[in-house]
Amino acid sequence: MRKQIAAANWKMNLSLAQANQLTDEIVATSHSLNEHQLAIFAVPFPYLLTVKEKLKGKHNVFVAAQNCASTKNGAYTGEVSAEMLDGMDIRYVIIGHSERREYYGETNKILAEKINRAFESNINTIFCCGEPLAVREAAIQNSYVETQIKESLFHLSAAQMTNFIIAYEPIWAIGTGKTASSDQAQEMHAHIRSVIAAQYGSDIANSVSVLYGGSVKGANAKDIFSKQDVDGGLVGGASLVAAEFAIIINSLK
Numbered sequence: 001m002r003k004q005i006a007a008a009n010w011k012m013n014l015s016l017a018q019a020n021q022l023t024d025e026i027v028a029t030s031h032s033l034n035e036h037q038l039a040i041f042a043v044p045f046p047y048l049l050t051v052k053e054k055l056k057g058k059h060n061v062f063v064a065a066q067n068c069a070s071t072k073n074g075a076y077t078g079e080v081s082a083e084m085l086d087g088m089d090i091r092y093v094i095i096g097h098s099e100r101r102e103y104y105g106e107t108n109k110i111l112a113e114k115i116n117r118a119f120e121s122n123i124n125t126i127f128c129c130g131e132p133l134a135v136r137e138a139a140i141q142n143s144y145v146e147t148q149i150k151e152s153l154f155h156l157s158a159a160q161m162t163n164f165i166i167a168y169e170p171i172w173a174i175g176t177g178k179t180a181s182s183d184q185a186q187e188m189h190a191h192i193r194s195v196i197a198a199q200y201g202s203d204i205a206n207s208v209s210v211l212y213g214g215s216v217k218g219a220n221a222k223d224i225f226s227k228q229d230v231d232g233g234l235v236g237g238a239s240l241v242a243a244e245f246a247i248i249i250n251s252l253k
């Protein structure tokens, strides 16, 4: 079975004291993760090592960065490289979140470079894609997401695409309380898998974990995750409450 993943995206939230408290609560909460299930916590850069230390020894639980630089190293003030993350033994990074695309001008081409840097450092990418409201209203979301995938991922080798992680996050559902219906999620996830199958074959497409993101919470996780092509979620707001995120983890297939 391909990996089922509950990924928390803390974004730019929490003081250090609050981050410590939330992590302690997460540690104290019991999660039942099977061999094919992962919980990943994408925390702000300054908290990576602290949170990682606290979560040490938890089975199938990992810490992730929310971004990395598209360049290797050098005079890029304020950037954090994949090599630095590797040096801290951070094994996951979110790349291409819609907030990065929208507020920091990250294009499909830049994201392809970031993914290359992550691979060079043996860091697993969680690649985000998803359409804005106007695209959904024009009913052209399938070709929009297809372009995002082609331009950022299709340079990867078959080996690199095997077990890759994609998060489909319709922008109109992020932080709005408006969730895509589980049928809408399934429809897009099946489309994403078919786009990958056309390029890499169905075996590789079936190995890719496709997560849903956008107002996932304890109350809707089970329904969304139950769909055939939905392999878990990337969760913002609800991941800041330990008990809520525990329900989401326990809703994984």
Ligand code: PGA
Pocket: 009, 169, 173, 174, 175, 176, 177, 213, 214, 215, 216, 234, 235, 236, 237, 238
């Ligand atoms: P949300 O955010 O769960 O708060 O909608 C999801 C995300 O942006 O990853």
